[in-house]
């Protein structure tokens with residue numbers, strides 16, 4: 254092995270490879286992921302995010318009662334952040350040569366989380382917390398699956414996961430303030 258170049262591919266070889274299959278855009282021969290599977294997973298995550306946008310927006314408009322104002326504001330913030338995630342996922346799907354699935358038909362089937370309206374403010378917060386916990390688990394699994402085969406997708410998913418954890422924490426804090434059963438469970 255040449256000690257001056259411990260691991261890098263020869264520059265001429267890199268240039269030659271980059272010229273091959275230029276129609277594949279950002280996806281080069283060095284891409285190690287199973288592209289079809291990654292795109293499928295990202296589309297499921299996209300559906301999940303869209304369902305979360307819809308649920309949080311519904312909760313924003315329906316939140317009522319004396320405690321509602323700051324919580325409604327948080328629902329709206331989360332809805333906006335879920336939309337950002339949806340856009341990141343759609344963008345990456347296109348970069349990988351796929352098509353983002355925005356079809357409303359089958360949306361709930363593709364989504365990992367559910368769309369539950371909830372009657373009371375506490376119901377809404379609980380449903381949002383459940384949905385966040387689902388998202389946390391599914392993003393964690395996706396990140397483990399991708400491993401070191403697709404660094405860009407993985408970094409994006411890790412960023413989204415961190416935000417979902419914050420979302421879950423926000424919902425848990427509201428429950429700690431509002432819900433007597435929650436207080437009893439935690440003490």
Ligand SMILES: [Fe+2]
Pocket residue numbers: 302305334335338388413417
């Ligand atoms: Fe999200």
Ligand SMILES: [Fe+2]
Pocket residue numbers: 305331335385388416417420
């Ligand atoms: Fe979230």
